[in-house]
Amino acid sequence: MSRTSSATFPGIDPASVEFLDRLAHRVQVADPDRILEITNAMTGEVMGTVPASTTEDVAAAATRARRLQRAWAARPVEERAGVLLRFHDLVLERQDEVLDLIQRENGKARRHAYEEIMDVAVNSRYYAHTAADYLKPKRRQGVQLSLTKVVEVHHPKGLVGVISPWNYPLTLGISDSLPAIIAGNAILTKPDQQTPYATLWAVQLLEEAGMPEGLVQVVTGRGSELGTPIIEHSDFLMFTGSTAVGRTVAAQAGEHLIDYSMELGGKNALLVLDDADIDKAVKGAVRASFSNTGQLCISIERIYVPDSMWDSFTSRFAAAAKNMTLSPKLDYSADMGSLVSKKQLTTVSDHVEDARSKGATVLAGGKARPDLGPLFYEPTILTGVTEDMTVFDHETFGPVVSLYRVSSEEEAIRLANDSEYGLNFSVWTSDPTHGRRVAEQLEAGTVNVNDAYAPTWGSVDAPMGGMKASGVGRRHGEHGIMKYTESQTIAVERLIPVGAPDWLDAGRYAKVMTGALRLAKKLPGVK
Incomplete structure (x- = not known):
């Protein structure tokens, strides 16, 4: 059984260290001296250690x-x-x-x-x-x-x-x-x-x-x-x-x-249809793009907006993102927390800087916030993203979303499907029937109409998983x-076995069974 140090780590009270120490004891290893340090993502300080199996x-x-x-x-x-x-x-x-x-x-x-x-x-x-x-x-x-x-x-x-x-x-x-x-x-x-x-x-x-x-x-x-x-x-x-x-x-x-x-993985898309309520779509897009600091397999990284709604949607969406509260507090006051690691921070920063250097416009965010903690990054909205930019088709897995202007619903569907990924999409409309009709044309394992991701994920009686390169198999349901x-089929024969009985020659058996098969097709309840 392994042990972790019970020393007081910076930023963690002794009771918490003892609690973490007890949890780490659950991992059984042959060499208790092999350990991994676990870092507090909010502060960058070591919060405890666990065995290195x-x-x-x-x-x-x-x-x-x-x-x-x-x-x-x-x-x-x-x-x-x-x-x-x-x-x-x-x-x-x-x-x-x-x-x-x-x-x-x-x-x-x-x-x-x-x-x-x-x-x-x-x-x-x-x-x-x-x-x-x-x-x-x-x-x-x-x-x-x-x-x-x-x-x-x-x-x-x-x-x-x-x-x-x-x-x-x-x-x-x-x-x-x-x-x-x-x-x-x-x-x-x-x-x-x-x-x-x-x-x-x-x-x-x-x-x-x-x-x-x-x-x-x-x-x-x-x-x-x-x-x-x-x-x-x-x-x-x-x-x-x-x-x-x-x-x-x-x-x-x-x-x-x-x-x-x-x-x-996923490069999930949100489609704003031309009959959507803009305020509701903006609120949904914020949740879809920035929940869990964008570190969510089913979060949105691409948003398609019709010409007629472009100016109104982009301005309101940018304002909403700038209004979000970022905080390391262990309470419910924050709208968004930090990234998990320096690796993720580097990926997010690199994607944004690559897009910016190639001509993309940053409508909101676009920079780290070390004043809040070592791994904080602002919720970021990009426009003018083109195919030569990394963020165009690579999963960022952070608080970064790209907006694309479309001239028709058909164009939005085509562009949303133009990806190797197909995990979770979102559709916004004032007409649920319209939304479902569009959803059925999208190549994704789950599609939420007038919500970001929670209904399909939380409805655990229904299967959840990805199409294309976004997964194999399903969870839930x-x-x-x-x-x-492992399924096992057990068949018990009664009276006669399958096949010609001793008292009936094979040719006669074939004729009898042919008639029986034709009859079975007509019987109700026979599959």
């Missing part, structure tokens, strides 16, 4: 998890559901603990950190109430109809590997594991090296809620070191991250013949739990 630590964690998995899967699904319901209550009761954690390790504003609380609660409740129905054996039509009794049953995959990013450390650190857990699996999870504490906190609460200690094993460290061994030891992989890394992960998973689900299972 090795390839051998991953193998040991996988072994520990597998020892518990069969007994867990043997429990009635109702018992497993009870754990998720108690976890739901604990998350809501103790949310202030993890809200502070999320803000410190990620840098986001508290209002956006709270979205993670809602997400975890909704997923816990949903799968606790639906898992039994999804997982129960289902009758299927047999080849010989009533003579063939066919049942589809589902078994847990076994050990599910989860590799999650830093931008939503609680949501992506645990929500994808919840359906896998209730389906009877053990979990081997690696949160991003920058944001491990929220995941460790969630695992602690799951165990307090009644999940067997050790069923979810957490390893901490660099993805470049731990990603491959996690894939090698898993029976299924859930990955959220960049498209570039996703391609590598998919190739490795393919080598080991394990299935996977991935949410990857039926797919979100059944992907963590």
